[in-house]
Amino acid sequence: MKKFKFNITHKCKDSKARCGIIETLHGNVETPIFMPVGTLATVKFLSPEEIKEIGSGIILSNTYHLWLRPGADIVEKAGGVQKFMNYNGPMLTDSGGFQVFSLSKHRKISEEGVTFRSHLNGDKLFLSPEKSISLQNQIGADIIMSFDECIPYPADYQYAKTSVERTLRWASRGLNAHRNPNQALFGIVQGGEYEDLREHCAKELVKMNFDGYSIGGTSVGEDKATMYKMIDFSIKHLPEDKPRYLMGVGAVNDLFEGVERGVDMFDCVLPTRIARHGTLMTGEGRINIKKATYKEDFTPLDTKCDCYTCKNFTKAYLNHLFRCNEGLGDRLCSIHNLRFLLNLMEGIRKAIKEDRFLEYKEEVYKTLKFDERGF
């Protein structure tokens, strides 16, 4: 008996947005949800208590990275990733498929799998669908991903087609290799910017009957309009009653556009990464706290934000911490950016339940001063 369940609790009347609940062994999650990324079994700079405090429902970790360090066997011996990092909430692991893209200079793809050169020490590593699933079984997250190839944009049609076919074979192999019924396994729709490939990929995955479906291959350099098309091309062939996860997306307007199209889950390094680099998401748009203008600004980052950082610290102090390269700055800014997005998702869920998602979207778009990046 699987411990994973997804129930839709409310459907938006004038868009494809919906609210739901994902049930896992480690707790329930309300959707649509934004998942903070904790690649190495840590959301960089945040303690598990802080992750909980910002209202995170589920976090993500990475197979490739944990495989390299400390090793999936060690995570398994620790009692699984949740116990290992002392985080007792729901977790998801990515398969390493994104590293096929992001470490493209260090890998070689074959039908069997992908040979990587470790980014740490140059070791030759081999990741296959079976290996990725087996590692994820060991790591023990509640939701795991198929091993896919995330292709770049733009992609040559023939290449995208060949890649999609292979990703489909990999998905099937991964499904057969999956050994832990307590872990939900998601298939990943690829196909680049091509409608027919996305359709084909989605339909074939649905035939395999995964627990949920991810939309991959987005936010790899394409423009917004293309990304939204990729979502449309994929999502319309996915079943209503399974969760849809748009991978690697976290710019504010992308979250709205995704939800409007029926996406239930998002993850993104953006809020935490830019926080560490001094960029903050606020009601006024993105600000860079390192700028000289904040040196004597003794007001909070965002007066409307209820996060620990905004309730207790000033821009001048954050500016100071960044100038001194003090880790507390990275931490406080990460807390804020994550809370900002999670707040936004709470607002989105509430609006959907009240049948006013599109109104809410319009309100937020009016209030937040979006730039062309969508913040």
Next chain:
RNA sequence: GGAGAAGUAGCGAAGUGGCUAAACGCGGCUGACUGUAACUCAGCUCUCUACGAGUUCGGUGGUUCGAAUCCGCCCUUCUCCA
């Protein structure tokens, strides 16, 4: 009082006749970041009427076609000895 050593852009520090408006680091200023090789990366940082021009290497006077680089004098700092 005597003997040495040194003074280079905001700071530290290379450079000892032309390829030097002057390496590099820090600091400063901007920008980027979307399933994390990311507390990272990129650009700018003498002045201006700025795809060009003008003034620089403690000061000043020389040598030379040409000087941050060689010579004289002056100023300042440091170390050691009295």
